[in-house]
Amino acid sequence: MEKQERIILVTNDDGITAPGIRALIEAVRPLGKVVVVAPDSPQSGKGHAITIGVPLRLNQVDIFEDIEAWQCSGTPVDCVKLARDKILHRKPDICVSGINHGANHSINVIYSGTMSAAMEAAIEGIPSVGFSFLEYSYDADFSLPAKVAREVTERMLRSDLPAGTLFNVNIPVVEEKDFRGLRLCRQADAKWVEEFDERRDPHGKKYYWLTGQFKNRDTGEDTDVWALENNxxxxxxxxxxxxxxxxxxxxxADWKDL
Amino acid sequence: MEKQERIILVTNDDGITAPGIRALIEAVRPLGKVVVVAPDSPQSGKGHAITIGVPLRLNQVDIFEDIEAWQCSGTPVDCVKLARDKILHRKPDICVSGINHGANHSINVIYSGTMSAAMEAAIEGIPSVGFSFLEYSYDADFSLPAKVAREVTERMLRSDLPAGTLFNVNIPVVEEKDFRGLRLCRQADAKWVEEFDERRDPHGKKYYWLTGQFKNRDTGEDTDVWALENNxxxxxxxxxxxxxxxxxxxxxADWKDL
Structure with a gap:
């Protein structure tokens, strides 16, 4: 009985049709009743954005076998808020977000819609975790990340974790035989160095594409970047x-005159 | 000479035409060369969103007397990235964001475009601060918040602060005679309880407006919410x-089997 009643909220930021969310659903399906509420379009880089100026749409879809699924016109954070208030009407037992197509380690936790969705659930007191795979391509092989997602979700469900517990899990691109397992880390002190790509439209007016290079300035061996580089x-x-x-x-101490 | 060369980057999330940014520009104008790079439309609640899927526009505007000002089609974080890469070509000495029309205390730091812009600058190693006034209205009296912004900016400029220093400053709605000054605080443990307003469009289909009630569950007297409630x-x-x-x-310690 208990297992039937356990609710696992699944969301992401790549959108409900992304292969990564399908892999995550299959990974956690044996662990409880899965309910999916995810964006109807890609929402990468949306951070903790919420939708204030326009109303939201929420529609049930039938794209996963035997799984209740909803697509939302808003951001990942909107999805979690709507799931709680309008779909589940109670706290889920856990919220899992992803599996993201691409890395969300180090400073990327701040820009990531995947992690912001999980953080929104954590703010609600729901144990939460975001999963990201260091392979961007649409047809990536999600078998290793799915195994990791299953293991982490199971571990979280059987552990007595403090309210608001939230994890950022990243999975390296590695052969399974070389994979060294999970490692608790701190966020590496890294950042993006932007180089906007300046172009001109057909009318001669300038526009800019955001591009950038990732720079890790942290040499510690206790960081997420180090762990991922070491399988x-x-x-x-x-x-x-x-x-x-x-x-x-x-x-x-310094500003006693404040 | 030194004063002429000091660059103060000003941004916000309410958009470049908001009265709050004008008040902030006037407040910090005596402290250095002010350069404004701000969104061309309201960007409240955008959190740390960046613009990936569409290119950005950036246009110089002449709306502040003797001040170089640019409006950007992106988010507050995009504005800071563009300012650094395409306008200033160097780090400004400080980045000030706001003055926001409405509170950004406690958990709101995570949703706030005002604070995310300041955080983006801090990630770049620029001392940064976001200012928010607890009065939403467009024609609010910004004289007290402007005084506070000036005082804080001056203090930051003359202090030897660690790289990445970032402050979230909120100003209460209070008569100046009752104002008790600045107080260093921690972020209150508070959250929003959402209640989506469900409506039907002219075609009978449902849509939702995000609304919510703010709940402070933190009774500490060292929090930002407490400070604001006490003038x-x-x-x-x-x-x-x-x-x-x-x-x-x-x-x-607990997960030695990881």
């Missing part, structure tokens, strides 16, 4: 209290 | 390393 799947516990307590303490 | 302007040092180190340490 581990990285698992970073993530928080949404953004207070910089160390700086706060320092300034309480 | 202080709140000042939260914010970080973009989202690693939950406490949980990481706990799981390193």
């Amino acid at each position: 581990y799947a990285s698992m970073v516990p993530v928080q949404f209290d953004l207070t910089n307590y160390r700086l706060k303490q320092q300034l309480e | 202080y302007a709140s000042m939260v040092p914010v970080q973009f390393d989202l690693t939950n180190y406490r949980l990481k340490q706990q799981l390193e």
